Amino acid sequence: MDLGIAGKWALVCAASKGLGKGCAAALVREGVNVVVTARGAEALEATAAELRALNPAVQVRTAAGDITTDAGRGAALAAAPQVDILVNNAGGPPAGDFREWTRDIWIAALEANMLAPIELIKATVDGMAARGFGRVVNITSAAVKAPYQALGLSNGARTGLTGFVAGLARQPQLAARNVTLNNLLPGPFDTERLRSNTAALAKKGGQTFEALWESRRMSNPTQRFGHADEFGAMCAFVCSVHTGYMTGQNVLMDGGSYPGTF
Ligand code: NAP
Numbered sequence: 734m735d736l737g738i739a740g741k742w743a744l745v746c747a748a749s750k751g752l753g754k755g756c757a758a759a760l761v762r763e764g765v766n767v768v769v770t771a772r773g774a775e776a777l778e779a780t781a782a783e784l785r786a787l788n789p790a791v792q793v794r795t796a797a798g799d800i801t802t803d804a805g806r807g808a809a810l811a812a813a814p815q816v817d818i819l820v821n822n823a824g825g826p827p828a829g830d831f832r833e834w835t836r837d838i839w840i841a842a843l844e845a846n847m848l849a850p851i852e853l854i855k856a857t858v859d860g861m862a863a864r865g866f867g868r869v870v871n872i873t874s875a876a877v878k879a880p881y882q883a884l885g886l887s888n889g890a891r892t893g894l895t896g897f898v899a900g901l902a903r904q905p906q907l908a909a910r911n912v913t914l915n916n917l918l919p920g921p922f923d924t925e926r927l928r929s930n931t932a933a934l935a936k937k938g939g940q941t942f943e944a945l946w947e948s949r950r951m952s953n954p955t956q957r958f959g960h961a962d963e964f965g966a967m968c969a970f971v972c973s974v975h976t977g978y979m980t981g982q983n984v985l986m987d988g989g990s991y992p993g994t995f
Contacts, residue, residue, distance in 0.1 A: 734973075734975070736763045736969055736970065736972070736973035736974065736975070737973055737974030737975070738760070738763055738764070738765050738817075738818070738969075738972060738973055738974060739763060739764025739765065740764060740765075740766070741765050741766070741817035741818055741866075742765070742766045742767075742768070742813045742814060742815050742816060742817050742818070743757075743760050743765045743766070743767045743768070743813075743816070743817065743818035743819070743820065743972070744767075744768045744770075744809055744810070744812075744813055744816045744818070744819050744820070744853070744857075745757040745760065745767055745768070745769050745770070745820040745822070746770050746800045746809065746820060746821055746822045746823060746849075746853070747770060747771060747800060747822040747823045747824065748767075748769040748770060748771060748777075748780065748820070748822065749769065749771035749773060749776040749777040749779075749780045750771070750776065750780070750924065750925055751922070751924035751925060751926060751961055752822065752872055752919060752922060752924060752961055752964050752965075753769075753771075753820065753822040753872065754769075754780055754961060754965075755960075755961030755962050755963075755964045755965030755968070756820045756822075756870070756872070756964065756965045756968040756969070757769050757780070757784055757820075757965070758783075758784060758787060758961075758962065758965050759962070759965030759966050759968055759969035760818065760820075760965075760968070760969050760972065761784045761787050761788045761791050761793065762787055762788055762969070763969050763973075764788065764790060764791055765791065765818065765969075765972075766791045766792040766793070766794075766813075767784065767791070767792075767793055767794070768794045768795070768796055768809060768812040768813045769781060769784070769793065769794075769795055769796075770795070770796045770797070770798060770800055770805065770808075770809045771797065772797065772798065772799050772805075773797070774795075774797040777795050777797050778795060781793045781794075781795045794812045794813070795812070796808040796809040796811070796812040800822075800823050800845075800849050800853075801823060801841075801844040801845045801848075801849045803852075806849065806852055806853060806856070809853075810853075810856055810857075815860060815864070816856075816857040816860065816861070817861065817864070817866055817867060817868070818867075818868045818869075818870075818972045819853055819854065819857050819867075819868070819869045819870070820870045820871075820872065820968060820972075821849070821850035821853055821854070821869070821870070821871040821872065822871075822872040823845040823846060823849055823850075824845060824926070825845075825846070825874070825884075825887055825926060826838075826841070826842035826845065826846065826884070826886035826887050826890065827886070828881075828883040828884050828930070828933075828934075829883065829885075829886075830883075831885045834885070834886065838886070839886065839889075842886035842887070842889070842890045843890050843893070845890070846873075846886075846887065846890035846891050846894060847890045847891070847893045847894040847897070850871050850894055851894065851897060854869055854898075854901070854914070857869070858901075858907055858912055858914075861907075861910070861912045862906060862907055862910035862912050863910075865910055865911050866911050866912070866974075867907070867910075867911065867912035867913070868912075868913055868915075868971065868972040868973075868976070869898075869912070869913070869914040869915070870915055870916070870917055870968050870971050870972060871894060871895075871898060871914070871915075871916045871917070872916075872917055872919065873891040873894065873895060873916045873917070873918050873983075874887055874891050874918055874919060875918045875919060875920040875985060875987045875990065875991065876888050876891060877891050877892050877895050877916070877918055877983065878918060878983065878985055878991055879991055894916075895916055895983065898914050898915075898916060898981065899981050901914060902914040902915070902980040902981030903980070903981055907980075908980050911977045913971075913976060913977060913979060913980035914980055914981065915971050915976075915979060915980060915981065915982045915983070915984060916982070916983045916984065917964065917967060917968060917971065917984050917986065918983055918984060918985045918986065918987070919959065919964060919986055919987070920953070920959065920985070920986060920987020920988055920990045920991075921949060921953060921958050921959065921987070921988070921990070922958055922959035922960070922961060922964060922986075923958040923959065923960060923961075924961060927958065928942075928946075931945050931946050931949065952990075953987075953988040953989070953990055954988055954989035954990065955988035955989065957988070958988075959986060959987075959988060963986070964986060967984065967986060971984065
């Protein structure tokens with residue numbers, strides 16, 4: 734299937750590793766020019782080189798910086814001539830007990846997982862509407878559908894973003910101008926984050942990393958973790974010309990972990 738987006742420009746946030754990188758790679762394979770961001774410049778440049786090798790016909794630009802800051806977002810937006818596709822992503826907040834979370838800890842989670850995406854949406858969707866094409870994909874979490882006990886910061890901030898997007902997506906100024914906003918909800922994907930979270934949990938529970946990793950793997954109906962490439966492929970499809978009639982939706986990719994019928 735031709736996704737019909739070759740030549741478009743995408744801003745893919747937090748994309749030197751993991752799910753963001755998977756999204757950038759899938760878009761690059763489809764001929765989309767990309768701006769990729771991350772705080773660490775070295776890993777970001779290495780990823781950009783990999784992306785260029787995937788498809789030498791596209792432009793791959795980097796904007797090193799913290800996407801939760803005005804400066805980071807400004808640099809990311811300045812690096813693209815226009816943004817036709819916006820993939821919002823950032824690091825996830827830490828696990829813990831809500832009794833220990835200060836207001837500053839909450840604000841940091843809200844900045845990363847709710848307010849930064851909203852600022853970038855604000856900066857880009859009206860231009861998309863004027864051009865008659867736009868796709869916004871927010872990488873959220875399966876926690877939006879079924880909260881994780883220890884991830885209250887993530888449950889709260891991401892659900893806030895989801896509620897905001899649900900309303901905005903239905904504005905005719907956007908929906909009737911072929912601008913869609915959707916969320917991708919990852920369950921467990923084999924990334925650095927999942928590995929470091931598992932290591933921390935194993936240490937806390939007095940288990941080895943390998944034992945916990947194996948039991949998490951076997952507890953998924955697919956008996957495996959997701960791959961960033963699979964996540965990227967879904968992202969590219971949601972960003973394609975074929976999805977103009979799908980907006981305000983939450984696409985769960987969790988190997989069937991969520992037990993509900995729908
Ligand atoms: P990852 O493998 O750790 O990669 C995170 C990427 O984001 C890196 O490129 C990192 O680079 C960048 N990043 C982090 N904070 C940033 C910031 N403030 N500004 C710019 N770039 C930033 O993580 P992942 O597993 O792909 O997770 C991506 C998102 O999905 C996270 O929010 C995570 O909580 C969520 N999620 C993941 C899973 C899973 O199983 N993997 C499940 C549910 C939800 P730098 O560190 O250099 O900035």
